[in-house]
Amino acid sequence: MELRTKRLLLRKWKDEDVQPFARMNDDPRVVRYLARIADRSAIEAWIKAQHEHFKKYGYGLWVLERSDVAGFLGFCGLVNIPYRAHFTPAVEIAWRLHPDCWGRGYATEAALAALAFGFQYLKLNQIVANAAVDNAASRRVMERIGMSFNPKDDFDHPLKAAHDPLRHQVLYRLTYQDWTETLAVDLVRVSSRLFYVSGY
Template identity: 45%
Template sequence: MTFALRGERVLLRDWRDEDIPAWAAMNADPEVRRYFPGVLTAEQASGEAERIRAHGAREGFTFWALEIPGVTDFAGFVGLLRTSFEAHFTPCVEIGWRLATPCWGKGYATEAARLALDHGFKTLGLEEIVALTTLTNLPSQAVMQRLGMSRREEDDFDHPRLAVDHPLRRHLLYRLPRADWLAGQKA
């Protein structure tokens, strides 16, 4: 069975093998990876894609491939993932996105994220979905705010997978409870 969530301009779908070259190119772009520790080699990107796909097979949801019909077959990913590290807010499901630079600033991440949130709350029955990012990633923070997610300073944390002195270690946590999402849908 194939998975698909369709929006007005976006399609979230299962990954295909033919997505991997575009995924690798995207993750070799320093601009795409500027809020991450570094760019990925083609082998590292392929490994990450396999982990994302395996999560989907195991959990029934994942960071799905993002297609912009009529524009590009593969624009990156948007979706839901069980966070795999320990922190004060785990276990949890996080929403995330990563898009190729030509697809930035067009509202695709927000539109696709709304589809993923709706699926997470209405179909999967999740009680809360979180998002996390670095202090300096203002574009992602803006998407989180447009989605109705909220941040409390006491939830900010040091990412356990980054070195103590790493400049990207400090992260912000945004939360969205199911009740808030459903109330916002009725408004």
């Protein structure tokens, strides 16, 4: 599947995405609160895993680019959480954008399309997101797209080492019911004008 918004295309991964993704992965601003992928071979394996996730589930992390100009901006999408925690099994919404794209509302716009796809097309009951406690930018996006935070949901990420300062994470949630209620004004706009699904 591919998604379109007013300004963005959320598309499948291509071979030419490896190099710009590797550059983004090496930017300390991008990975300050996120896991850095080790090297080129690990990046290629990560992208291969995205293709496999799409084939298995029909959704995953899409590459972001502007609708009017081709070029890698980052990624956004939905993934099945691979680890065990108090809130799993669950589907997570995630994004990562190049710093040149920060502050333009791209993450929020892409995330709204991914949510619409998850709730309208996939019929998910709930979508979650997590972030390092101090990752204020990502937390603001989670709040803008209608997700709610409860400190009781805080958790230690099982895939991060005990000494990792990013191990402690906050969890945000959005249920289908809350999505339809809190975003009722935007629902028609997203589904009728900004969001459509095409074959992957």
